Amino acid sequence: MKLVYLDNAATTKPRQEVVEAMLPFLGERYGNPSSIYSMARDAKAALDEARGKVAKALCARPEEIIFTGSGTEADNMAIKGVAYANSRRGKHIITSAIEHHAVLDSVKRLEKRGFQATFLPVDSCGMVDPKDVEAAITDDTVLISIMHANNEVGTIQPIETIAHIAKNHGVLFHTDAVQTTGHIPIDVKQLGVDLLSLSGHKFKGPKGVGALWVKKGVKVERYIDGGGQEGNKRAGTENVAGIVGLAVALELSVGELEQETARLTQLRDYLIKGVRERIPHVRLNGHPTKRLPGNTSFCFEFIEGESLLLSLDKVGICGSSGSACTSGSLEPSHVLLAMGLPHEIAHGSLRLSLGHETTPQDIDYVLEMLPGIVSRLRAMSPFGEEVSSDSACPCAQEEHSLVKSHQF
Amino acid sequence: MKLVYLDNAATTKPRQEVVEAMLPFLGERYGNPSSIYSMARDAKAALDEARGKVAKALCARPEEIIFTGSGTEADNMAIKGVAYANSRRGKHIITSAIEHHAVLDSVKRLEKRGFQATFLPVDSCGMVDPKDVEAAITDDTVLISIMHANNEVGTIQPIETIAHIAKNHGVLFHTDAVQTTGHIPIDVKQLGVDLLSLSGHKFKGPKGVGALWVKKGVKVERYIDGGGQEGNKRAGTENVAGIVGLAVALELSVGELEQETARLTQLRDYLIKGVRERIPHVRLNGHPTKRLPGNTSFCFEFIEGESLLLSLDKVGICGSSGSACTSGSLEPSHVLLAMGLPHEIAHGSLRLSLGHETTPQDIDYVLEMLPGIVSRLRAMSPFGEEVSSDSACPCAQEEHSLVKSHQF
Amino acid sequence: MYTDKVMDHFTNPRNVGEIQDADGVGLVGNPICGDVMKITIKVEGGRIKDAKFKTFGCGAAIAVSSMVTELVLGKTLEEALEISNKAVADALGGLPPKKMHCSNLGADALRKAIEDYLEKQGKGLPESRPDSEEGGEDS
Amino acid sequence: MYTDKVMDHFTNPRNVGEIQDADGVGLVGNPICGDVMKITIKVEGGRIKDAKFKTFGCGAAIAVSSMVTELVLGKTLEEALEISNKAVADALGGLPPKKMHCSNLGADALRKAIEDYLEKQGKGLPESRPDSEEGGEDS
Numbered sequence A, B: 001m002k003l004v005y006l007d008n009a010a011t012t013k014p015r016q017e018v019v020e021a022m023l024p025f026l027g028e029r030y031g032n033p034s035s036i037y038s039m040a041r042d043a044k045a046a047l048d049e050a051r052g053k054v055a056k057a058l059c060a061r062p063e064e065i066i067f068t069g070s071g072t073e074a075d076n077m078a079i080k081g082v083a084y085a086n087s088r089r090g091k092h093i094i095t096s097a098i099e100h101h102a103v104l105d106s107v108k109r110l111e112k113r114g115f116q117a118t119f120l121p122v123d124s125c126g127m128v129d130p131k132d133v134e135a136a137i138t139d140d141t142v143l144i145s146i147m148h149a150n151n152e153v154g155t156i157q158p159i160e161t162i163a164h165i166a167k168n169h170g171v172l173f174h175t176d177a178v179q180t181t182g183h184i185p186i187d188v189k190q191l192g193v194d195l196l197s198l199s200g201h202k203f204k205g206p207k208g209v210g211a212l213w214v215k216k217g218v219k220v221e222r223y224i225d226g227g228g229q230e231g232n233k234r235a236g237t238e239n240v241a242g243i244v245g246l247a248v249a250l251e252l253s254v255g256e257l258e259q260e261t262a263r264l265t266q267l268r269d270y271l272i273k274g275v276r277e278r279i280p281h282v283r284l285n286g287h288p289t290k291r292l293p294g295n296t297s298f299c300f301e302f303i304e305g306e307s308l309l310l311s312l313d314k315v316g317i318c319g320s321s322g323s324a325c326t327s328g329s330l331e332p333s334h335v336l337l338a339m340g341l342p343h344e345i346a347h348g349s350l351r352l353s354l355g356h357e358t359t360p361q362d363i364d365y366v367l368e369m370l371p372g373i374v375s376r377l378r379a380m381s382p383f384g385e386e387v388s389s390d391s392a393c394p395c396a397q398e399e400h401s402l403v404k405s406h407q408f
Numbered sequence C, D: 001m002y003t004d005k006v007m008d009h010f011t012n013p014r015n016v017g018e019i020q021d022a023d024g025v026g027l028v029g030n031p032i033c034g035d036v037m038k039i040t041i042k043v044e045g046g047r048i049k050d051a052k053f054k055t056f057g058c059g060a061a062i063a064v065s066s067m068v069t070e071l072v073l074g075k076t077l078e079e080a081l082e083i084s085n086k087a088v089a090d091a092l093g094g095l096p097p098k099k100m101h102c103s104n105l106g107a108d109a110l111r112k113a114i115e116d117y118l119e120k121q122g123k124g125l126p127e128s129r130p131d132s133e134e135g136g137e138d139s
């Protein structure tokens, strides 16, 4: 059966070049970078080279890169590490309601440890308003963390503007760039941030390795304690193969970023247009233009996301509903809810995220299969009957009244 | 040049079978285990299978295994996670002075957060006295963490006895089994512990992946916050390839444990005997019999460890001085100091740790090269002159007087 | 995650639809939670002659609906009322723990439909009531 | 970690040993810290005719000792006193930052040896003293 993988926001397939670069470090070049004999120094040199590549991709310095075991760990370290290291400056943290759980739950953990937090709202496109950020800053604010782009709906946030505000108020600023690194241009100086998280498997590198960039001079408490690895900032024997793989993947992604952005944006818009033309009662989630090149996110009314995903899987299409991390849960996406979608609409979400291997044929295949699947599920839905074939995108109020007519 | 790798306690070379088992998950089987389509369920199934293998190797249940990004992370999670989750029961932690820094520094971090700690001494063989453990327990003690075997000197601790004491006092007990897993038999029920850490790269698995076993019912706070992975106990997209590799490596190691133990013990004792016969003024660190099958640790008096390592490296022998993590540091090993060795002796330590690929020829080669290297360095040492050729192992007092004669 | 039986009932659901001149209608669930089931039944001679469902929900919800309509066909009302949510899940070879609570509402919808029928007939419920809470017990 | 120059001096150290009838002896360091250097010199006509070292220490310490004994040969006492720890490190192509503080004692040992010589001669130190602290500046 044809396999159309459209869940590149969840994870990507490592490039052949990446695996080839990793293999020696799972084989003959297995030295522990902390040891001092030649074989180990070879592993250390490979780490240094990888650090250099990542630094270059971010327009940063090698010594500012700390490799971690995931994007999630990078987020944990950034938020908790900054909070603890700078708690004398204040105990208030500002973030947004649509962050990845790695950020949200780190902030919530700190709330249990005596910190205060503000979770900023977003507009219906999933955009944080920099004015809200500024208004939320108090004398006690020590950290602002706003994601570069959202993983579910793809909205790209006004990071430069927010970073500027943060700087003016002397507050440290972290951005979760897990969805943007390797996908849209990143220059940490131009962005103006103080810390930035990324994750290898989102740009065709391996899973289980990430990195945190920390601007020179910014104090971050070590989060994983132990040996002196990573300049004494993150303990644990280094995942040399993974780090090498991450660096190669990032270098390659950044190298072809311009062409890929153009190609994916076109494919993405073709998919969005096609879905809207063929399927009634669908809405596009996220910002119409300020969105990740590979992200599409829809809500199909009157049906539920999981049954849609399972039906797509039956015909070889891999997508997701909400984020991969929450797809095992029964709660609709916190992102869609924060954007003001009612629960019953949020339940019907589908994210199709395009990537390096996505072809126009893949999109055509989706456009061929999806309308029938949606119709079939709608025909099974107790809400379907009331649905007129009016293809205009119904607004949230209409939906609410539809639901209320069932008196639930 | 011949390469004789005798730093298997620092890291090991992944087995061919391990790399082969990992490769599909760096290739076609790249799905995110949290997603719901078939390709992702395949990755989830691989995780479940790996979990089953690790559980079996420890005589535990699959749902008790939490995969982490390193042995270090497992130690951090065990110690901080238990401390925070059970802080209402008490805020005192007992550990030993010879733990790995992953444990020591985690405990020290907790000291900064309002916990109290006792660091137990060890005897001259590096052994913790269970009576000391019992004596240190107070009403406020919430956790005891004693390593299964020490990474530098190889001494195997009386874990069962200590676990028994902990249980009698209603205190939770963690053991860092990073050096023992896959090397000596482990049955968590028989050991009687509540938590146990392990690390893949110490038993011919990949670097950057570890696991924490937590007995069912024991409360541990999540350490890395975020998505619901690992039964909501450790967030972050799983290092599927790494986890699969760890499990295969452990299964294979446990399968051949008995033969390997016999083989390595013999080689180890052959090396110890040979060194003692050929080189004067050398002492064996650690317990003469209760030690890891692959561990030898020596102190060569009048010379310094790093220059010994560099000289060995020149002839293709890879060893370490202290642990790999501290070998970049100038401090002598905290383990040797805790065992009562004076600083100047502790500086001259050499660990040669044997592994799966070690052959009798390797040991013969070491016995051939090492005496000349030691002599050459001693000839360069300002202490060498005063040394008689008496090959009896000088005791610490003699050393002290030797040093004092220099009036430093 | 789902058994083959669940996937079979999800992919080829039995008795989808709505009986136009239904003798009883049962509607349970809540769109806010993501699961709504509507079961319509036709009763003849004290037995369920026909049952159809419409469901908004996840794979489990659809499979459960399909299974319950199949299980109930030809049963007396008393027998039908004895079908528990747990029995439906068992007939599907089990459901993931998380799904036991929220999506396993087929038997509830069926009972509502029977109650509706009995109400319309002016009759009360028969004596035996299966433990409707039971469905979630082993999650 | 070490430059080729360091490794060369470590592997083939120059001037190892002790001058038996030395004109000056300098001993610095502390075995507790893991570095002890002993430099012995022979002085003729105000110039250093011979210098030897014995060192207990890491690779850097041995290379530094070797290098300083080489640098000093033939130099006047004044010139010799101007050799700084940093200059020795530079001559070795640099040292890892951590090693700059502790193991880079060669110039100190040399100065001690010269001081010892001058003391034995009943003379004081010449005026110019190079900044002995400088060695650690860039770590």
Ligand SMILES: Cc1ncc(COP(=O)(O)O)c(C=O)c1O
Pocket: A235, A236, A237, B009, B070, B071, B072, B073, B075, B100, B102, B147, B149, B150, B151, B176, B178, B179, B199, B200, B201, B208, B209, B210, B325
């Ligand atoms: C006893 C002990 N604990 C913990 C660790 C840390 O494990 P990892 O290297 O996976 O971080 C090691 C090895 O480095 C060790 O020997």
Ligand SMILES: Cc1ncc(COP(=O)(O)O)c(C=O)c1O
Pocket: A009, A070, A071, A072, A073, A075, A100, A102, A147, A149, A150, A151, A176, A178, A179, A199, A200, A201, A208, A209, A210, A325, B235, B236, B237
């Ligand atoms: C925005 C965002 N942040 C953080 C993460 C976590 O990264 P990782 O999967 O490496 O733990 C992800 C992806 O899962 C993400 O999309």
